[in-house]
Amino acid sequence: MPDGSGQDPIEQAVRQVLGSLAGDMTTTEAALLAELEALGREVQRAKSEMAALRVDDINARHIPCATDELDAVVEHTANATNEILDVCEGLEAMQTRLPPSDAEALGTAVTRIYEACSFQDITGQRISKVVTALKAIESRVATVTARFGSGEAPPPPEDEAPAAPVTEGRALANGPQMPGAGTSQEEIDKLLASFD
Amino acid sequence: MALDKNMNVLIVDDYKTMLRIIRNLLKQLEFDNVEEATDGAEALAKLRAGNFGLVISDWNMEPMTGLDLLKEVRADARLKNLPFIMITAESKTENVIAAKAAGVSNYIVKPFNAETLREKIEKVLVHA
Incomplete structure (x- = not known):
């Protein structure tokens, strides 16, 4: 989520780390700096691509x-x-x-x-x-x-009546299955007969 | 045992066209006293107020599903022995098992044909 500065949290974190690395750097720190710079560029590129989409x-x-x-x-x-x-x-x-x-x-x-x-x-x-x-x-x-x-935050949920409890009937209501995935009438008849 | 085709039949489905199709197929089978409901709650109110010999219900309806209607019917002292056929697109084995556990009389999967409907009605009413 961006703050008032227009930077997102990842960008801010990268800049903070870069700032703390000012002065003499070891080889490891330099490698870390390079990785962080690359990460910052990647974040920026992703945001630009998302805006373009x-x-x-x-x-x-x-x-x-x-x-x-x-x-x-x-x-x-x-x-x-x-x-x-x-x-x-x-x-x-x-x-x-x-x-x-x-x-x-x-x-x-x-x-x-x-x-x-x-x-x-x-x-x-x-x-x-x-x-x-x-x-x-x-x-x-x-x-x-x-x-x-790149967009407005979703509106907060409105005050609604408490949701009705999910009954077994509702939990099992999945609608039509794809061809071949459901049980045929013949199989259902056999299944029901097996209970008799 | 001869079927009493003058009995009141309640058909329950949230699709008006489906109610019309089932009503017409029942008419071809000479069941002329057919009433309709568009969900389980409306059906339950009609069942408690009336005198029905058979219920044919869809499963997937709002707010009360066909399975929940079936459970209410079986829990009602006056309605508990009412023949109840589920006609539904719910074709998973778990649905059939849940319906059987709740006391369904027979189970028809959509799309169905008139012969299947006739056969299941006869089977259910003869054994009622």
Whole structure:
């Protein structure tokens, strides 16, 4: 964290040590001095590079933009899914006016569409996981930029109601697993049967 | 044993589209008396106020999860024997074991198909 002098603690420490080494120096002290000077230059270079990266933009622009885009994806897919469900319900209502074999075929097709529409729930949960990850990155970036003097310190936490206790249900809520990582329905059935 | 398809069924999910899909699949299975809740707390209030024969619940909801709802149901003297099916994207073995320990009647992993839903409902209600 920079103080009023505009120097960060590492830079200050290097300058203090350099000041204390004035006068006659041994070979060891000279080597130490060289290392400290190199360290000071490295710190300065890292700060310049960080400023050039404009990491402030990540929090000011990129992450809010990304979360807005993801929210829009969830909203659009929900709207589209509801449209599809509207049409399916309309088709089901027509079943009674069709010959039995056609009605059955239509019913089977509509069922498959209902099953497929559950994608909206799964994708919504996956997107929520991504938004949570982006918010964690946003928080870390704010901390790093504040520490290196290229951004404002994160606001102090607001007075909030005490957090609800983490229940077992919440602790185990991880959302959808990556393909192949979760347990299949067949494996779950076997696992449940093993308790009987 | 014949299934009573006139029973009240409570479906619980925080995604409105998922509630609509499950409701429509239940309608195809001739369960017409279906009520909805969007989290565990709302579901528990409806269960305590009403007369239901089956609960079909998601896991990952705010503020009360499906697992916490299941525990509340099993701890309630009037509701403790209510058939309870979990339909969830939580597919880790530890989730299934926790649900079984809490007294779940059956467990369906998302995405699921209509045949799996029919099979689990029949199994649960016949053994209820």
